[in-house]
Amino acid sequence: MAKNTTTDSRPNILGAVGAWIWLAIIILPIYYIFVTSLRPQADYYSENPLSWPANATLDAYVRVLENDFLLFFFNSVIVTAVAVAVSLAASLMAAYVVVRSRSWFGRNVFRVALLGIAIPIQAAIIPVYYLIVQLGLYDTLAALILPSIAFAIPLTLLILTNFLRELPESLFESMRMDGASEWKILLRLVLPLSRPALATVGVYQALQVWNGFLFPLVLTQSASTRVIPLSLWSFQGQFGIDVPAVLAAVVLSVLPMLAAYIIARRQLVSGLTAGFGK
Amino acid sequence: MAAPALVLFGFFAIIPLFGVVALSFVDWDGLGPITWAGLDNWKAAASDPVSRNALWLTVKLTFLCVLFQAPVSLLLGVFLAGRQRYRALLATLFFLPLLFSSAAVAITFTALLDPNFGAGSALDAAWLSQNWLGDPELALYVVVFVIGWCFIPFHTLIYQAGTRQIPKELYEAARMDGAGPVAQFFRITLPMLKYTIVTSTTLMTVGSLTYFDLIFVLTGGGPGNATRVLPLDMYLTGFRSYDMGKASVLALVLVVVGLAVSLGLNRITGASRMDSRSEG
Numbered sequence: 001m002a003k004n005t006t007t008d009s010r011p012n013i014l015g016a017v018g019a020w021i022w023l024a025i026i027i028l029p030i031y032y033i034f035v036t037s038l039r040p041q042a043d044y045y046s047e048n049p050l051s052w053p054a055n056a057t058l059d060a061y062v063r064v065l066e067n068d069f070l071l072f073f074f075n076s077v078i079v080t081a082v083a084v085a086v087s088l089a090a091s092l093m094a095a096y097v098v099v100r101s102r103s104w105f106g107r108n109v110f111r112v113a114l115l116g117i118a119i120p121i122q123a124a125i126i127p128v129y130y131l132i133v134q135l136g137l138y139d140t141l142a143a144l145i146l147p148s149i150a151f152a153i154p155l156t157l158l159i160l161t162n163f164l165r166e167l168p169e170s171l172f173e174s175m176r177m178d179g180a181s182e183w184k185i186l187l188r189l190v191l192p193l194s195r196p197a198l199a200t201v202g203v204y205q206a207l208q209v210w211n212g213f214l215f216p217l218v219l220t221q222s223a224s225t226r227v228i229p230l231s232l233w234s235f236q237g238q239f240g241i242d243v244p245a246v247l248a249a250v251v252l253s254v255l256p257m258l259a260a261y262i263i264a265r266r267q268l269v270s271g272l273t274a275g276f277g278k
Numbered sequence: 279m280a281a282p283a284l285v286l287f288g289f290f291a292i293i294p295l296f297g298v299v300a301l302s303f304v305d306w307d308g309l310g311p312i313t314w315a316g317l318d319n320w321k322a323a324a325s326d327p328v329s330r331n332a333l334w335l336t337v338k339l340t341f342l343c344v345l346f347q348a349p350v351s352l353l354l355g356v357f358l359a360g361r362q363r364y365r366a367l368l369a370t371l372f373f374l375p376l377l378f379s380s381a382a383v384a385i386t387f388t389a390l391l392d393p394n395f396g397a398g399s400a401l402d403a404a405w406l407s408q409n410w411l412g413d414p415e416l417a418l419y420v421v422v423f424v425i426g427w428c429f430i431p432f433h434t435l436i437y438q439a440g441t442r443q444i445p446k447e448l449y450e451a452a453r454m455d456g457a458g459p460v461a462q463f464f465r466i467t468l469p470m471l472k473y474t475i476v477t478s479t480t481l482m483t484v485g486s487l488t489y490f491d492l493i494f495v496l497t498g499g500g501p502g503n504a505t506r507v508l509p510l511d512m513y514l515t516g517f518r519s520y521d522m523g524k525a526s527v528l529a530l531v532l533v534v535v536g537l538a539v540s541l542g543l544n545r546i547t548g549a550s551r552m553d554s555r556s557e558g
Binding site for chain 1: 279280282283284286287289290291292293294295297298301308350353354356357358360365368370371372373374375376377378379380381382383385386387388389390395396397399427430431432435436439459484487488490491494495509512513516517522525526529530532533536537540
């Protein structure tokens with residue numbers, strides 16, 4: 001099967017030109033963020049914005065870190081970690097029920113979840129705000145975690161269910177024959193086998209929660225509960241003309257996701273394209 | 279075992295969906311007591327020129343976004359589906375915008391498009407030094423471009439995956455029939471990507487309808503109301519003007535338009551799926 005030799009070997013010049021132009025469009029703003037974050041504030045107004053800074057410095061990063069950035073960073077880490085862990089656990093349990101049960105209930109749980117993918121956060125935000133206020137959770141990290149979990153569940157459940165359906169029936173049967181309880185099967189069999197699917201959807205959901213903006217904007221208020229995307233926005237208001245500091249905060253905000261991309265590129269890419277057929 | 283997922287999802291996603299219907303019939307400022315308002319919010323929203331303009335802007339934004347994103351991501355995706363080494367490298371770099379939060383992207387472009395200290399002054403190009411975000415005529419197009427910057431990478435991924443699934447034999451056969459690259463693109467690639475095109479376009483459309491964070495940080499709806507699209511209008515009405523009832527009406531309009539578009543596009547797919555079957 002020499003399939004690979006049949007790939008188009010002719011150079012696609014038009015496509016290549018387009019792709020390189022798009023690369024420039026992608027890279028230019030990213031390059032700009034980086035060089036500006038290294039520029040001394042005084043030089044921002046005099047130097048060419050796209051030039052390499054003559055007096056490159058990390059001062060802007062120091063200014064950002066002195067303004068509680070680590071607190072916001074830590075808040076984001078807690079919210080993302082808890083939301084992703086709980087939504088994965090809850091979805092895996094539900095996916096197991098959906099796949100294993102032959103009942104009306106099991107099938108319909110899945111259908112409702114599919115519908116959930118279509119609910120935009122914007123449409124639900126006012127009642128979510130109402131519920132959070134009523135629960136006395138307004139301006140706490142829990143106010144961000146709980147709805148983030150809820151909105152992560154539909155897609156997570158969909159992907160995990162599709163994954164579990166592929167597992168051979170005989171595996172479950174043999175464990176059941178040995179008298180294992182459903183919980184034991186879940187922990188000893190389903191959990192280890194689902195690791196690749198969990199990684200894929202987990203990295204994707206982490207990206208969503210980490211970069212989420214609307215929940216923090218509406219459900220929190222004080223600096224002590226601020227998460228990173230919101231902090232960027234408030235830095236923009238607070239630092240105003242100190243553009244290097246604002247962009248240094250942008251660089252710091254994207255570093256964890258960049259690290260995730262470098263480590264788990266395949267998971268992130270397949271997570272992003274997962275829900276949509278194949 | 280399904281209980282935790284059901285409770286969490288039900289409480290924070292399903293109940294709010296019904297809650298937003300209920301809230302559209304009440305007066306509530308977000309803190310005080312809730313009082314029955316009947317159809318007042320609906321009447322107020324329907325007769326408010328700002329909200330009507332927001333709906334129109336949303337339609338316009340959605341149309342422009344699809345017009346910009348669909349062809350670019352289709353062409354890039356098809357190109358990146360090739361197995362050459364440097365194309366893989368390009369694909370890796372094309373992904374980068376997806377790592378940034380909307381807030382980060384909006385802040386970057388605010389600085390980059392600054393008429394005095396932005397890219398215009400760097401490249402010494404007069405046309406680049408326009409007041410991009412301060413000119414009501416231009417701001418919406420800038421928003422379309424920045425949204426494209428964020429989301430074309432995602433749709434490129436979808437098209438890349440779709441193109442790689444087209445059987446190589448089809449191209450081989452076409453080449454034997456003497457079809458050039460352009461003919462191959464139009465007779466094989468494009469028809470074979472039909473479902474990918476519908477999926478991607480649906481996601482683009484629904485995405486553009488609900489686009490909030492980026493526009494909020496980039497323009498805040500301004501200048502004037504030039505970029506005050508429906509989700510933004512909803513937020514500002516609810517959480518800045520403290521009129522939750524009217525904001526709920528706007529939220530419902532969003533849901534209905536979004537669902538209508540998805541169902542409509544799905545119906546087109548359904549129809550074309552039958553077509554392709556009957557064609558054999």
